[in-house]
Amino acid sequence: MAGTVEVRVGDRRLRLSNLDKVLYPDIGATKRDVVDYYRQVAPVLLPHLADRALTMFRCPNGVGGTGFYDKNARRHAPDWVRTVAVSMSEQTESDPPGYAVLDDVAGLVWAANLAALELHVPQWKLGPRGGLRTPDLLVFDLDPGAPAGIVECCAVALWLRGRLAADGLDSCVKTSGSKGLQVYSAVETTGAQQTRTYARELAAQLTASRPQQVIDTMTRSRRAGKVLLDWSQNNRAKTTVAPYSLRARADASVSTPITWQEVADCRAVADLRFDFRDVPGRIERYGDLMAPLLEPGPKLPGR
Numbered sequence: 001m002a003g004t005v006e007v008r009v010g011d012r013r014l015r016l017s018n019l020d021k022v023l024y025p026d027i028g029a030t031k032r033d034v035v036d037y038y039r040q041v042a043p044v045l046l047p048h049l050a051d052r053a054l055t056m057f058r059c060p061n062g063v064g065g066t067g068f069y070d071k072n073a074r075r076h077a078p079d080w081v082r083t084v085a086v087s088m089s090e091q092t093e094s095d096p097p098g099y100a101v102l103d104d105v106a107g108l109v110w111a112a113n114l115a116a117l118e119l120h121v122p123q124w125k126l127g128p129r130g131g132l133r134t135p136d137l138l139v140f141d142l143d144p145g146a147p148a149g150i151v152e153c154c155a156v157a158l159w160l161r162g163r164l165a166a167d168g169l170d171s172c173v174k175t176s177g178s179k180g181l182q183v184y185s186a187v188e189t190t191g192a193q194q195t196r197t198y199a200r201e202l203a204a205q206l207t208a209s210r211p212q213q214v215i216d217t218m219t220r221s222r223r224a225g226k227v228l229l230d231w232s233q234n235n236r237a238k239t240t241v242a243p244y245s246l247r248a249r250a251d252a253s254v255s256t257p258i259t260w261q262e263v264a265d266c267r268a269v270a271d272l273r274f275d276f277r278d279v280p281g282r283i284e285r286y287g288d289l290m291a292p293l294l295e296p297g298p299k300l301p302g303r
Contacts, residue, residue, distance in 0.1 A: 012106035053099035057118035074098025120239035141230040145223030177247035177255035186297030199231035257289035
């Protein structure tokens with residue numbers, strides 16, 4: 001297991017270590033598998049990371065060990081990895097973390113070598129001098145409360161899609177890689193709180209119209225059998241897992257873009273459960289299903 005190997009990725013030379021170390025014990029997937037996966041999906045993943053401050057969830061001892069969120073990459077990143085010191089919170093920090101901003105395959109391989117299984121990004125981009133732009137993405141995280149599951153999430157996602165379309169917003173959908181779904185729209189905004197205000201009000205409307213299926217508050221005692229329509233990720237300080245990112249789960253699931261037809265056809269958990277072995281083939285078949293998010297969106301309606 002021990003030992004390092006030097007590889008060339010583009011015009012960079014990297015030293016990779018412990019490539020045979022098992023990071024997903026239940027299926028025997030190694031760090032080499034993680035590196036290979038991220039190299040394969042780089043063409044569709046990197047555009048969704050571009051100009052976004054990256055938070056890595058690292059599992060050096062695999063998914064059975066203790067993982068941790070790594071925001072301050074400037075402490076250990078090579079000098080060719082771009083890092084930007086930026087405060088995610090509304091309060092100015094005297095020494096904000098130096099987030100990595102990955103823009104090439106070498107950067108992805110560097111992160112994979114750190115056992116950065118999960119890659120999380122905010123709904124805003126960095127400006128040319130490291131400032132925070134206003135949000136360009138609107139997101140809803142659909143999280144089922146047992147006995148509700150992915151099938152119930154799909155029903156809510158379809159209702160949500162229709163409601164967004166009524167406001168002139170196209171939407172894309174992906175699995176969370178865990179229990180639920182995430183629905184995104186590209187938007188144009190003029191203020192940091194605009195998406196949060198819109199998402200909160202829309203979630204309240206959908207909850208009021210379908211109170212037996214949907215809830216828009218975190219109260220666990222009220223969530224049984226319902227789908228939480230979580231609008232709170234529309235927040236400067238929060239991130240969501242990137243499209244095509246692995247998850248630190250035993251089955252090496254991936255937050256996988258899916259078609260709306262797949263959402264409509266879903267009848268069981270297995271219908272929308274994809275791991276790192278499934279995703280490259282889906283990319284060959286569908287391309288990047290979240291590519292619409294890379295184009296400028298319409299103005300977010302005022303509410």
